[in-house]
Amino acid sequence: MGGKVTCTLGEVKNRADLIIYWGGNPADCHPLHFSRYTLNAKGKHVPQGRKGRTMVLVDVRETPSVRFSDIFLQVRPGKDFEVVTTLRALLKNRPVDEARVAETGLTLEQLQNLVDRMKNARFGVLFFGMGLTMTRGKHMNSAAVLTLVAELNAFTKFVSMPMRGHGNVTGADVVMRWTTGFPFGVNLSRGYPRFNPGEFSTIDVLVRGDNDAALILGADPGATMPQPAIDHLARIPTIVLDPKLTHTSRLARVHITTATTGISAPGTAYRMDEIPLPLKPILKSPYPTDEEVIRRIYEKVKVKPAWSPAAYAKVPCA
Amino acid sequence: MLRISGGRVYDPANGIQGEVKDICIADGRIVNDVQGAAVRTIPASGMVVFPGGVDVHTHVAGAALNFARGMTPENHRAAAKFIHSPLLRAGTGGITPTTFATGYLYAGMGYTTVNEAAVPILSARHTHEELRDTPIVDKSSCVLMANNEILLDLFEEGETERARDVLAWLIWAAKGYGVKAVNPGGVAAWKWGKDAKVLSDPVHGYGKVTPAIIIAQLAAIVDHLRLPHPLHIHCNNLGVPGNVSTTLETMRVLEGHRAHMAHLQFHAYGGDDWTTLRSEAAAVAEYFNAHPNLTADAGAILFGNSVTITADGPWQHLLYQLTGRKWGNLDVENETGCGIVPYVYKGSNVVNAVQWAVGLELLLLIDDPWRIFLTTDHPNGACFWRYPEVIHLLMDASFRRECLRKLPSRALKRIVLPDVDREYTLSEIATITSAGPARALGMPRKGHLGPGADADVTIYNESPDRGLMFRHPRYVLKGGEVVVEEGDIRKVVDGRELIVRPAYDENIEEYLRPLFEQYYTVAFENYPVEQERLEGADIRELG
Numbered sequence: 001m002g003g004k005v006t007c008t009l010g011e012v013k014n015r016a017d018l019i020i021y022w023g024g025n026p027a028d029c030h031p032l033h034f035s036r037y038t039l040n041a042k043g044k045h046v047p048q049g050r051k052g053r054t055m056v057l058v059d060v061r062e063t064p065s066v067r068f069s070d071i072f073l074q075v076r077p078g079k080d081f082e083v084v085t086t087l088r089a090l091l092k093n094r095p096v097d098e099a100r101v102a103e104t105g106l107t108l109e110q111l112q113n114l115v116d117r118m119k120n121a122r123f124g125v126l127f128f129g130m131g132l133t134m135t136r137g138k139h140m141n142s143a144a145v146l147t148l149v150a151e152l153n154a155f156t157k158f159v160s161m162p163m164r165g166h167g168n169v170t171g172a173d174v175v176m177r178w179t180t181g182f183p184f185g186v187n188l189s190r191g192y193p194r195f196n197p198g199e200f201s202t203i204d205v206l207v208r209g210d211n212d213a214a215l216i217l218g219a220d221p222g223a224t225m226p227q228p229a230i231d232h233l234a235r236i237p238t239i240v241l242d243p244k245l246t247h248t249s250r251l252a253r254v255h256i257t258t259a260t261t262g263i264s265a266p267g268t269a270y271r272m273d274e275i276p277l278p279l280k281p282i283l284k285s286p287y288p289t290d291e292e293v294i295r296r297i298y299e300k301v302k303v304k305p306a307w308s309p310a311a312y313a314k315v316p317c318a
Numbered sequence: 319m320l321r322i323s324g325g326r327v328y329d330p331a332n333g334i335q336g337e338v339k340d341i342c343i344a345d346g347r348i349v350n351d352v353q354g355a356a357v358r359t360i361p362a363s364g365m366v367v368f369p370g371g372v373d374v375h376t377h378v379a380g381a382a383l384n385f386a387r388g389m390t391p392e393n394h395r396a397a398a399k400f401i402h403s404p405l406l407r408a409g410t411g412g413i414t415p416t417t418f419a420t421g422y423l424y425a426g427m428g429y430t431t432v433n434e435a436a437v438p439i440l441s442a443r444h445t446h447e448e449l450r451d452t453p454i455v456d457k458s459s460c461v462l463m464a465n466n467e468i469l470l471d472l473f474e475e476g477e478t479e480r481a482r483d484v485l486a487w488l489i490w491a492a493k494g495y496g497v498k499a500v501n502p503g504g505v506a507a508w509k510w511g512k513d514a515k516v517l518s519d520p521v522h523g524y525g526k527v528t529p530a531i532i533i534a535q536l537a538a539i540v541d542h543l544r545l546p547h548p549l550h551i552h553c554n555n556l557g558v559p560g561n562v563s564t565t566l567e568t569m570r571v572l573e574g575h576r577a578h579m580a581h582l583q584f585h586a587y588g589g590d591d592w593t594t595l596r597s598e599a600a601a602v603a604e605y606f607n608a609h610p611n612l613t614a615d616a617g618a619i620l621f622g623n624s625v626t627i628t629a630d631g632p633w634q635h636l637l638y639q640l641t642g643r644k645w646g647n648l649d650v651e652n653e654t655g656c657g658i659v660p661y662v663y664k665g666s667n668v669v670n671a672v673q674w675a676v677g678l679e680l681l682l683l684i685d686d687p688w689r690i691f692l693t694t695d696h697p698n699g700a701c702f703w704r705y706p707e708v709i710h711l712l713m714d715a716s717f718r719r720e721c722l723r724k725l726p727s728r729a730l731k732r733i734v735l736p737d738v739d740r741e742y743t744l745s746e747i748a749t750i751t752s753a754g755p756a757r758a759l760g761m762p763r764k765g766h767l768g769p770g771a772d773a774d775v776t777i778y779n780e781s782p783d784r785g786l787m788f789r790h791p792r793y794v795l796k797g798g799e800v801v802v803e804e805g806d807i808r809k810v811v812d813g814r815e816l817i818v819r820p821a822y823d824e825n826i827e828e829y830l831r832p833l834f835e836q837y838y839t840v841a842f843e844n845y846p847v848e849q850e851r852l853e854g855a856d857i858r859e860l861g
Contacts, residue, residue, distance in 0.1 A: 002389070002643070002644035002645075003389055003638075003644035003645040003646040003647075003658065003659075004385075004389075004646055004647075005645065005646070005647040006646075006647065006648055006649075007647075007648060007649035007650070007651070007655075008440065008648075008649065008650050008651045008839070009651070009839045010440075010651025010652060010837065010838055010839040011509065011649050011650075011651045013651070013839055014651060014652070014837060015509065015510075036839060037839060042836075043837075044467075044652075044836065044837050122510070123509075123510070150638070150645055153511065153635055153647075154639070156511055157509065157510055157511040159647070159649070173388075174384060174444070177384045177387045177388050178379075178384050178387065178416060178417045178447075178448050178451065179407070179408075179409065179416055179417065179418070179451065180408070180409065180410070180416060181387050181391070181394035181397075181409070181410040181412075181414070181415075181416050182387075182388075182391055182394065183388050188402070188408055190401075191401040191402050191403075191408060192399035192400060192401045192402070192408050192409070192410070193394075193399075193408055193409065193410060193416075195391050195394065195395070268443065268447070270444075274381055274384075274385075274441070274444070274648075275440060275441055275444075275839075275840065276441065276443045276444045276447070277840060277844055278443070278844055278848065
C-alpha cells in the first residue's frame with residue numbers, strides 16, 4: 001500500500017467520463033476547476049463536454065457543489081474511511097455487513113452502484129479534499145482512497161488527485177523534495193535534513209515551543225493554527241513577509257510588505273498536478289519581492305561567522 | 319594554468335593507452351603546453367589519468383524522480399547524509415539523491431557530464447530548475463517524443479514534414495538535447511489502460527500508426543535534423559520474458575539510421591514466463607556486433623534496493639501487481655506518462671540473478687567498447703554511485719566467478735556468463751565510461767584529453783582493487799578546477815546545461831497554437847521553457 005496513481009489535469013480534461021469529488025466543495029473553493037479541467041471542458045476524447053461526463057460528489061453536507069453533480073452521496077461525518085474500505089471490498093467481491101454499511105449513512109445499493117460506475121468508466125478520476133484528509137482518520141483516509149484508485153486499475157483506467165490550494169503550496173512541496181528529499185516537516189538543525197511529521201511539522205514545533213524565532217512567507221498561521229501555536233508566535237521574534245497585513249502580521253515583531261507574486265513580481269507557481277507555470281508581472285510595485293528581501297537578509301546573516309554543523313555533528317551513517 | 323605531470327594517461331579517443339605524459343590545462347580547456355611560474359603542477363606519477371566520466375543515461379532530475387523522492391522517505395532516512403558547510407549544501411544521498419547531493423556524488427566518482435534521459439516537455443521547466451540545482455556536472459537532457467499525441471496524429475496522417483518541424487520546435491521548447499522514445503505507442507495506449515506489445519499492430523486509438531512506424535519516423539527525423547545524439551530508444555516490452563524478439567525487431571526497424579538502445583539489459587530476455595526466463599544476451603550481442611549504426615548502454619542491475627522510475631506506465635502497473643508494493647503513476651497530458659515502483663533485486667531470486675548476469679554479458683559479449691556504455695539506468699537497476707562495482711566485475715573474471723558461485727544453481731543454466739573469460743582493460747573502461755558515451759552524445763569537447771577539450775579530468779590512484787580505485791579518485795577536475803581531492807569536495811563549480819536548437823519553420827507555431835488550446839491546459843505562450851531561465855547554457859544551433 002502506498003504511492004499515488006495520478007495524472008496532469010489535461011488528462012482529465014481529454015479523457016475523464018467519471019469524475020468524483022470527495023470531501024471538498026470545488027464550486028466555492030476551486031471555482032475554475034469545473035470549467036478548465038473537469039466537468040464543462042471539451043476534451044479530445046470527450047468532445048461533448050458536460051454531457052459526456054458523470055460527476056459524483058461525496059461529502060458530509062450539502063454545499064453549492066451539489067447542484068453541479070449527477071449523484072450526491074451524503075456520508076455521515078467521520079465515516080469516510082469505512083465507506084472507502086467498503087468500496088474496496090465490493091471491488092474484490094468480498095462480503096460486507098449491510099448493517100455496518102448503514103452506519104455510514106449510505107446504503108449497500110448506493111455503494112454497489114458507485115463501484116459499478118467506477119469499474120465501467122472509461123477513464124475515472126477521484127479528487128479528494130480536506131473534508132477527507134483532515135477529518136477522523138486523516139492520513140489513513142488518504143491512504144485508503146489512494147489504494148482504492150490503484151486497485152481500480154486492474155479493471156479500468158483510474159487516477160486520483162488531492163485538491164490542493166493555498167497559493168503555491170505545491171511548489172513549496174516540490175522544491176523541498178528536490179533539496180531535502182522530503183516534502184514538509186523537515187528539520188535541518190543538525191545540518192542535514194530529517195523528516196518526521198508530527199514532530200517537525202510546523203504546528204508541533206510551535207506548540208512545543210521548540211523554535212526561538214519564526215520567518216513566515218506566504219502563509220497566515222495566525223488565522224488558522226491552534227491557539228497554543230499562535231501564542232508561541234506572539235512570544236518569539238516573528239517576521240512576516242506578505243503583500244498584505246495578515247492576522248500573523250499583527251502579532252509579529254516585524255512585517256515586511258512585499259510585492260505580490262504573479263501581479264507585480266515574477267516567479268514560478270506549481271499547479272496542483274505539479275505542472276510549473278511561469279508568473280509574469282503585469283504591474284510594477286514599490287515593494288521589494290520576497291526573493292529580494294530574503295536575499296538581503298541572507299547577505300547580512302552571511303557576514304556572521306559560519307555556523308558549520310559539519311565540524312561537530314555526529315551522523316548516523318548508513 | 320595547470321599541469322598534471324607524470325600520470326599514465328588513458329585517452330582512447332586520441333589513441334593514448336597508458337602512456338606516461340603530461341596533461342596541460344589553461345582557461346578550462348586542455349592545451350598542448352603551459353609555461354611560467356603561475357602553473358600549478360599536480361604530481362601524478364604512479365596514478366592513472368582518465369577523461370572525466372560521461373553518463374549517457376541516468377535519471378537525476380524532474381517530475382518523475384521528484385515524485386519518487388516523495389514516495390520513499392524511508393530510503394532517505396537510511397541514506398548517507400550530506401551536512402551543510404560553508405562550501406556544501408545539505409541533502410540526502412541514497413537511491414534518489416537530492417539535487418545537490420547528486421552533483422557531489424557524481425563528481426566524487428569522477429563523472430563530470432550526465433544526460434538526464436527522460437524529460438516531458440510540459441514539465442521541462444521543473445527539470446531545468448532541478449538541473450540548475452545540480453552542481454559541478456554538465457547536463458544534457460532527452461525529450462520524450464514517442465507517445466506525443468500531436469506527433470502520433472501527424473504520423474497517422476502521413477505528414478512527415480510537418481512532424482519534423484513540430485519535433486524540432488518541441489526540442490527547443492523543452493530546451494532539450496536529444497530525442498527519447500519510451501515504449502513507442504505503449505504509453506499513449508496506457509492512457510486507456512492498454513499497452514503496445516507488438517511492433518506491427520496499430521497503437522490503441524489509432525488506425526495506421528504502429529510502434530514500428532513511430533520508431534522509424536523518429537529515427538529518420540533525428541537523422542534529418544542532424545541532432546548530435548541519435549534517437550535514444552527504450553524498446554517496447556521492457557522487462558518481459560521473451561522480449562528479445564521485440565528488441566531484435568526494433569533494431570531491424572532502425573536499420574539505415576543511427577540509434578542508441580537504452581538499458582539493453584532489460585530487453586534481452588528469452589523464455590515464455592517468469593519461471594522460464596533466460597538470458598538472450600548472446601543473440602542480442604550477435605546482432606548488435608554486426609550493426610555499427612547502433613550504440614547501447616548496459617542498464618546493468620546490482621543486488622540491493624532500488625526504485626524503478628520509467629515513462630513506461632503499463633510496465634510499472636505490472637511490476638506493482640507483481641510486488642504488491644507502492645505504486646506511483648503520473649500520466650502527462652498528450653505527451654507521456656511515468657511510473658514508480660520501489661524494488662529490491664535479490665541474489666537468491668532466479669529472475670534477478672539472470673538479470674544481473676545479462677547486464678554483464680552484454681558488456682562482455684559486445685566487442686566494441688565504443689558502442690556499449692556503462693550505466694545502471696539509475697536508479698532502476700542500481701544507483702549510479704555503484705558503477706565502480708560493475709567496473710570491478712568487468713575487470714576481474716575471478717571476482718566474477720566468485721560472485722557467480724553465490725547465485726542459485728537454477729539461474730546458472732539460464733545464463734552464459736560462466737563461459738565468458740573476457741576482462742576489461744583500463745583503456746576499455748575509459749572508453750565505456752567516458753570516450754564512448756561522449757561520442758554517442760555528440761559532445762566533441764567531452765570524453766577526451768586532446769587540445770580543445772573541456773578540462774574534465776579524473777585521476778585515480780592505481781590499485782589492484784578496481785572497486786576501491788574507481789570509487790575514490792585522487793583528484794577530479796571540472797573545467798580545469800580541482801573539485802575533488804582525496805575524497806573531499808574542494809570547490810563547487812556550476813555545471814552548464816547543453817542544449818540544441820534545431821532549425822524549424824517558424825510558421826509551425828500557427829499550426830500548434832489551436833491544437834494547444836484544444837488539448838492542453840496551459841497557455842501556448844507558457845509552454846516553452848524561457849531561455850532566460852537557463853543561465854550560462856551552452857546552446858548549439860543546428861543549421
